[in-house]
Structure formats: C-alpha cells, structure tokens
Amino acid sequence: MEGEPASDKDKLLLTRAPHLVLDGAQYLAALCRADRIVVCVPMGRDVVAGAVGRAMAERTRYRYARVTEELARPPDRFIAGEESALANWLDSERSLPVFRPDKGTALRIGRRPALVHNAETLAHVALIARYGAEPFLQRGMTEEPGPAW
Numbered sequence: 054m055e056g057e058p059a060s061d062k063d064k065l066l067l068t069r070a071p072h073l074v075l076d077g078a079q080y081l082a083a084l085c086r087a088d089r090i091v092v093c094v095p096m097g098r099d100v101v102a103g104a105v106g107r108a109m110a111e112r113t114r115y116r117y118a119r120v121t122e123e124l125a126r127p128p129d130r131f132i133a134g135e136e137s138a139l140a141n142w143l144d145s146e147r148s149l150p151v152f153r154p155d156k157g158t159a160l161r162i163g164r165r166p167a168l169v170h171n172a173e174t175l176a177h178v179a180l181i182a183r184y185g186a187e188p189f190l191q192r193g194m195t196e197e198p199g200p201a202w
Contacts, residue, residue: 054093054127054134055171063172067094067101070176071108075122077175080182082120085168089121093139095129102126136160136169143167 055063066074078090092109094102105124112118125143127133133148140160142148159166170178177200181189190198 054095054139064098064101066172066176067092068104071105072112073179074172074175075105075108075112075118077177077179077182078122078170079118079120080178081168081170081175085166087120087168089123090118091123091125091143093125093127093143095133096126097129139169140167 055061075090075092078092081087082090092105094105102124109118109122109124112122127139127142128148130148132138132150133142135150137151137153137160138148140162141151144162160169161167177189189200192198192200
C-alpha cells in the first residue's frame with residue numbers, strides 16, 4: 054500500500070524479491086501465532102499483485118508457507134494505506150482511518166489483533182532472521198545503528 058508518491062521501494066521489493074518480504078511476514082506471523090498473512094496491493098497495481106500472487110502460489114505448491122498467505126486488493130487511495138484504514142477495509146471494506154491518539158492500542162480485524170507492516174520492514178525482518186542482527190547494525194552510525202533508508 055505504498056503511499057509515498059516519490060518512492061517505489063515497496064514495488065521494487067514485491068516485484069523483485071517477493072519471497073523475502075513474505076519470509077519476513079511468515080517470521081512475524083509465527084512469533085504472533087497468527088493464522089493468516091494478508092498482503093495488500095492496491096487496485097491498479099497489477100504487475101505488483103501478479104508478482105506477489107505467483108510467489109504465494111509457489112510457496113503453497115512447495116508447502117513453504119506455514120501460515121496461510123492471502124492477497125487483498127484495496128482501493129488505490131493515499132488514505133487507504135494508513136494502517137487503521139487498511140485494517141478497517143479488511144474487516145468491513147470501508148477504508149476509513151480510526152482516530153487512535155495512542156498508537157500502542159492494537160489494531161483489530163474482527164475480534165483478533167492485527168499487525169500491520171510495510172514491505173521494507175518485512176524484508177529487513179527476513180534478513181535479520183537469516184543472518185542475525187550484526188550485518189544490519191554495521192550500517193548507520195555508532196549512536197544510531199542500522200540503515201536509515
């Protein structure tokens with residue numbers, strides 16, 4: 054649901070390395086004991102949706118996805134990508150944000166808590182899970198380790 058008009062990093066990750074993003078989602082889903090992963094690609098971004106759909110089909114065919122992976126196609130509007138609007142759309146197909154003065158309050162889809170992340174974060178999670186934190190922490194500055202992109 055990349056909403057930043059000047060950035061195509063999610064598109065790049067999801068078309069060139071969809072398995073990396075899905076691996077990060079699988080890792081977090083396992084930690085949270087989730088029963089499904091939903092990847093949201095806005096309507097109109099058919100190339101991205103196709104790449105993600107093919108990767109999901111491969112993972113299903115080879116029984117690589119432990120947690121069920123689904124592809125959803127919300128409307129392509131800037132506000133629809135806001136995390137509470139996205140959870141709301143998945144729950145009711147109304148992409149309206151919810152006022153949350155405390156971002157620590159869990160998002161919900163139905164009665165279940167929901168974790169919302171972007172493709173870049175999930176790719177980082179997958180790389181840290183594969184190689185450990187050290188390569189990640191070597192980027193950036195001593196007082197602020199990790200990449201800043």
